[in-house]
Amino acid sequence: MRKLALTDEILLNIEKPARYIGGEVNSVQKDKNKVDIRFAMCFPDTYEIGMSHLGIQILYDMFNRRDDVWCERVYSPWTDMDKVMREKQIPLFALESQEPVRSFDFLGITIQFEMCYTNILQILDLSGIPLHAKDRTDEDPFVIGGGPCAYNPEPLAEFFDLFYIGEGETVYDELFDSYKEWKRSGEPRVRFLERAAQIEGIYVPAFYDAEYKEDGTLLSFTPNNPHAPKKVRKQAVMNVTDAPYPMKPVAPFIKATQDRVVLEIQRGCIRGCRFCQAGMIYRPTRERNVERLKEYARTMLINTGHEEISLSSLSSSDYSDLKELVNFLIDEFKDKGINISLPSLRIDAFSLDVMSKVQDIRKSSLTFAPEAGSQRMRNVINKGLTEEDIINGAGQAFEGGWSKVKLYFMLGLPTETEEDMREIARLSDRVARRYYEIPKEQRNGKCQITASSSFFVPKPFTPFQWASMYPSEEYMRRAHIVRDEFQAQLNRKSLKYNWHDERGTVLEGVMARGDRNVGKVIEEAYRLGCLFDSWTETFRYDLWMKAFENTGVDIAFYNLRERERDELFPWDFIDIGVSRSFLLKEWDRAMAAEVTPNCRMQCSGCGAASFGGGVCYEGKN
Known part of the structure; x- marks a missing residue:
């Protein structure tokens, strides 16, 4: 497959051409003839937003450590480039090789926010990949979704071949090995999906049927293939200290939204805010070893040339070794022109003292x-x-x-x-x-x-x-x-x-x-011209309302009714470790305005403490 020619005429007439040329510091080049799997890793938003996402940097580094895999990156072309690509019939391409995404084995899309759903269809459309998984052939890559929105994948079910539920460091190696076996076998496309469905954490939407009651709520959600489990179990890395971490993250040519070295100090949160999805789906809390974080900080600053380092956590103040880590960063880097960013801190005497030194x-x-x-x-x-x-x-x-x-x-x-x-x-x-x-x-x-x-x-x-x-x-x-x-x-x-x-x-x-019926609204909105819906300058609410009208989907059904306690939800087939009975108990406590102590004060029995053999807060990895 030949490389696509991005001519000077094209690059000089679009906004921020560096979004599309690749070749950044620490990007990975491989010989495509010496790998077995080509993986296009997609963030369905602009390059600047996607390059700021730690999860993609982790998976990009992890996949490329394998000699048999070449992982490349792709982002949503902004509206000017989208127009050029359609006019000149340029298929969407990966940054590293500049080759069409459709020629890859996998297209992996991280789904971080509901308002990027039409951009996912843009990615498929510009790539020449059929929007509906059922229409794809052996000429098409397998489209796999992950990220927080994959915890209710149903509105997007018909557009994806499979979803990865949980943290990516766990079973992707098993999935890749299974793919290589399938490829050697010469079996039809569905056989790989059956192999994948047997891997814990992988959800194949085509292997499940949703039945509805007369009132529109779910009656049942059951597997239609013997290889598909009734419950898909979230994948969680219990030992985060030894999990893969990018020592050489790709450093963009242009300023990204968060242009800095990122230290992920822990996963999960002890707080239990009842509105917070991340606080529930990323349980249990798992801390990284402070000495390893110090090593990461030194190495990543050298390898990227960044002039800022930031701590990443849902609640940094709850990290046990925060004081030691922060004092180290100040002593080690403050006099070297390195800015230190400390988000997610509670405002207390220690935090204020630290911030006065770095701001x-x-x-x-x-x-x-x-x-x-x-x-x-x-x-x-x-x-x-x-x-x-x-x-x-x-x-x-x-x-x-x-x-x-x-x-x-x-x-x-x-x-x-x-x-x-x-x-x-x-x-x-x-x-x-x-x-x-x-x-x-x-x-x-x-x-x-x-x-x-x-x-x-x-x-x-x-x-x-x-x-x-x-x-x-x-x-x-x-x-x-x-x-x-x-x-x-x-x-x-x-x-x-x-x-x-x-x-x-x-x-x-x-x-x-939403359930699977919402998918037709998303598709209709895309057909009407909706794109980059989280951007004020491109958001078209009128077209979205037209899409609801055209498809006959009722907004009120999804938004304006309180759910019954025993209602079957579209996402109930996923096991995140936190029990439904715990969530119901917390709902009742909310209605009574009762406070539940945080996990460090008292275990409330949510179920996450024993998930995967881990603990919530008692030990450090």
């Missing part, structure tokens, strides 16, 4: 995520944060020299009242008031409190998976209540409030908890 206080802002304005609502969502914690943390920050604070909230949470909404503005005002309690001579300029609210979307495998949502206009009404309350605050000149687009929330809700 320009006059320019930087601190971020708090109370999620809800009232204590009652924070108890409902099990945030584990009191108003005293928030005000004291802000006070320590102000006394330490900060004057800018960002506060993140959610609107539309279960049981939310108007009083809860108004408390968002009042809490923001009390934070500002704390600043003005500091003597004038100790203040660092004008106080700036920026509050933002997103709209809550119930996600699978959370205690809130039973919750209902609201129509678009109701989200706007709630945002306006909060906005008006901000205007009534004493310190309103120090306060700023903004909110996310409510229309995207509606679509995200349908796709997050």
Whole structure:
């Protein structure tokens, strides 16, 4: 297969041509004639977004360690390049070889966010791969999906040959070995899918039938092939310290969204926030050895030339050796021009001391995520944060020299009242008031409190998976209540409030908890021209509404009803280790505004502690 010619005429007439040329530092070149498997690893968004994703860097490195596999990368072409490729009939190509994706053995797509679903169809369409798995032949690659959205793969079921449920470091080697055996056998395409379905963690949608009741809910979801299991078990790496990690991550030519070395310090989270899908599906909590992380930091900075290093975790403050690691990074790199980024920290004395050493206080802002304005609502969502914690943390920050604070909230949470909404503005005002309690001579300029609210979307495998949502206009009404309350605050000149687009929330809700019937809406939206739906400048809500109308799919069915306790969900065939009975118990505790202690304080018996023979927090790998 010859390489595709990206002419100067094309490259000079598109935005950011470096997105498409490859050849970056640490990218991998191999002889295609000396490998057995060619794998195109896709992130269905722009190059800059995809290059910031740690998961792809891990799998890219892991796959290419095998002599028999060549893993290359592919991203969604931006709208200008998409147009050129269609006009000139240029098939989508991988960056390393510049060869068409359709000539590969596998196309792997990481699915991070529901609003990228039409981009997945763009990838298939531009590659010349039939959109529907049932229409593919031996000339087509096997299309495999993974990532957090694969925990409810049903809206995308007809577009994928298979899904990998869980963390990629576990059974991909077994899948590749099985593929090589199948390829030598000369058996038809379906035989490989049958082999794959017998590997733990692999889901083949074609091997399952969904039956529905008259009211539209699921009646049954059963295997139609003897090789397919009734339950697909999530894959989790129990020893994360010894798991593959990219010492030479690919360094982009152009600035990526997160242009830095990333240290993943742990997986999972002990906190148990009831809205948080990641906190449930990535259980149990597993920490990396601190000495190994120090070694990674040194090596990766040398191998990439990056000038910033960041810690990656759902809750960095809960990492047992955080103090030792952070002090090492400061001592080792601060005087070498290396910036240190410390996201996901709770604002306490230690964190503030550290941040004062690594940030320009006059320019930087601190971020708090109370999620809800009232204590009652924070108890409902099990945030584990009191108003005293928030005000004291802000006070320590102000006394330490900060004057800018960002506060993140959610609107539309279960049981939310108007009083809860108004408390968002009042809490923001009390934070500002704390600043003005500091003597004038100790203040660092004008106080700036920026509050933002997103709209809550119930996600699978959370205690809130039973919750209902609201129509678009109701989200706007709630945002306006909060906005008006901000205007009534004493310190309103120090306060700023903004909110996310409510229309995207509606679509995200349908796709997050959708079944196979949602697939036809996604396909119709793509046919109508929807693409890059998470980007404001390209989002076409009117076309999405037209797609729902054309397909006869009812948004209200997916968003506006509270699920019955015993309803069969489209994702119930997946075993994530956390039991449904635990999620139901947490749903009941939420309705009673009762707090559940975090995993380090008390085991609540979610089921993850013994998953894969691991523990939640008692030991380190």
